[in-house]
Amino acid sequence: MRIYQESFTKMQEIVNDYTAQTTDFEIEQRVAEIIAKVRENGDEALKTYEEKFDHVKLAEFAVPKEKMVKALAEISPELKQALLLAKKNIISYHKRELEYGFIDTDVPGITRGQKVTPLQRVGLYVPGGTAAYPSTILMSALPAKIAGVSQIVMVTPPQKEGIAAPVLAAAQLAGVDTIYQVGGAQAIAALAYGTQSIQAVNKIVGPGNIYVATAKKQVFGQVAIDMVAGPSEIGILADNSAQPAQIAADLLSQAEHDKRARAILITDELDFAQKVDQEVEKQVKLLPRREIAAASIAERSFIAVMDSIPEMFALMNSVAPEHLEVQLKDPMQYLSLIQNAGSVFLGKYASEPLGDYVAGPNHILPTGGTAKFSSPLGVYDFVKKTSFIQFSQDALAQDLAAITTLARAEGLEAHARAVESRFKN
């Protein structure tokens, strides 16, 4: 791995270079065409694109419900048990995210409140092939279910051999109502605008390739979207109280996802940095996905050696990593130093994959520096708020002068007259 020993300012520049975004207009244009065609020709367009891109000829999109139920019996008992444990913990964690609104009657004659309402229909995008992770289905569908969403649909590219049993089983366990075999930008268009056989949803969530991400961005506004997800990342803050072999293993657990994944260690000792580097070199060779992991380590990852623990945290806040491990002694004390991170793993035993699977917090997290302003997927993503007020005539009279003054200062005479009409005849 590249090991940097630079000033804080220099390191910040290096970090910022990693996060700047660009737009690919050729892809934008192709995606826009696909969306337009789906809006125009509905199911017909979906079938044409599926034949072209996924080489599958479909008679219909929906997977029969019996197949989902059957899949639960087909998977191994160990896998079923693991999915059930994950489900249990995801539910117990996410229930704490429920919001209940409020009502404020502090002032006589005035009621002010906020009502929380679940979205009606939500669409989950699940990538095809080896990237169709059963765990991700639990992570996206269960928060929607807890929020009270009435209809949860899932789209996923059709597979020649049919959709894998673990995927169907996870969808069944998570309460997905219908699975449609359609993927790519065309699936996003169908979810946003609806076709003859797929009803439009209010929000689309879940990761996908560049076409899916671009399509999500283009339909944003017509429907809500979760975020535009990029490659996975791990940031680790560790000093020499940590074991190099464990740190290396954790770095590699994200590097194996994608050649563009990022694994970053920030530490305060060059010697420790070198030990971790040696372990990474040793362990990466033994991995089934070594080609991917090695590319991520060589091209997208680095170790930075800083002067102090506060500086380590400050630099990591500039990275704003999707996953952040704090492998320092008594790690809970540092929580206040963490400004930007999707999910934090404190101490030796909170290895990142624990959070990917069974701990309970969501594993759909902000990437590419977006943890500066985005949150993990949560129950709050599947509700929206509505404010409400009720005033007595006396209460309105108290505010009358202020309202008409502001309305007229803004040149909005009809606003002033609407309120004044309550005091006529």
Next chain:
Amino acid sequence: MRIYQESFTKMQEIVNDYTAQTTDFEIEQRVAEIIAKVRENGDEALKTYEEKFDHVKLAEFAVPKEKMVKALAEISPELKQALLLAKKNIISYHKRELEYGFIDTDVPGITRGQKVTPLQRVGLYVPGGTAAYPSTILMSALPAKIAGVSQIVMVTPPQKEGIAAPVLAAAQLAGVDTIYQVGGAQAIAALAYGTQSIQAVNKIVGPGNIYVATAKKQVFGQVAIDMVAGPSEIGILADNSAQPAQIAADLLSQAEHDKRARAILITDELDFAQKVDQEVEKQVKLLPRREIAAASIAERSFIAVMDSIPEMFALMNSVAPEHLEVQLKDPMQYLSLIQNAGSVFLGKYASEPLGDYVAGPNHILPTGGTAKFSSPLGVYDFVKKTSFIQFSQDALAQDLAAITTLARAEGLEAHARAVESRFKN
């Protein structure tokens, strides 16, 4: 106004026609060019665009802080008092939106939690000229302030005669740190990517014209944005217990905003519909902004006569209006029937402009049907969440089999090995 007496299904089709979105590729392309130029040339590009679009030659962008302070003394005492009342009520309402995260220690050896962190820097867009509403500055800056944002900057197009005193005064009252005189897509680009004199922010909020809206959509992902705002809307549910003159006045209070604004009345009696229509015709002629209001009423507004109160609510849920007035007897009873609306005004005295100015709930609201999945601007828009976990070795041991089973089922061997490394040596 157009009065419809159609079936529920037919009315739903009519409503859906009003809400479908389209993309204008010419504008997309021009905005993309502006953003690229600002990223490349920074301040230089901003100055060139301001000269071209706003015909103002700028030496520097920032408004001196003294000007903001001075403006507070320049506005009338009535306006200052009105702004102070609005500020007080906005703060007392929005404080209830504060979130505090949680910590869950139900299972021995396991700590799971969620930390709520304010965004660091936020940018407010304020349109120029007559659309620079002081009230909107309070509505966007105060929730950010309550959330704990450390730096709140505002951008607004330069004006030949300088920025109006009420705008500067509102910014000062709301705690805006710096105002930059720059508008349009170039202002959004500067906030998203930063220039020599404007530091990049984490989120951009506030309404603007089509160029501003398009630019916000294009920089989404680099920064967070609030929503892509469209023209204002009011939906009113009323029966003949309401006074036609008041209903008409409320419809016109939104119609005067914009020729593309929408005013919709849904009622259950044709006779009442006709009376409101007559009042609208009468009152619109007397308004200073009658040309705008008349266009909105003629082209974008309508009255629908339905068979029952539940049907009235069901149709209004399809509209998903920005503002919803319930002018029915004992209106609080209907709260559960409201699925989609930005802000709700219950009963005779909750005329919509009351909410625009002093009631306290936010007036930056989802438009164009986006209330199906979006919320009013709130304190929650200026914070983000980070989950965290800490596990004991025993607790991790309990979950080991489930983690490695899931990791290997998903083909992610390095994930399994990272957790297993905690039980070696």
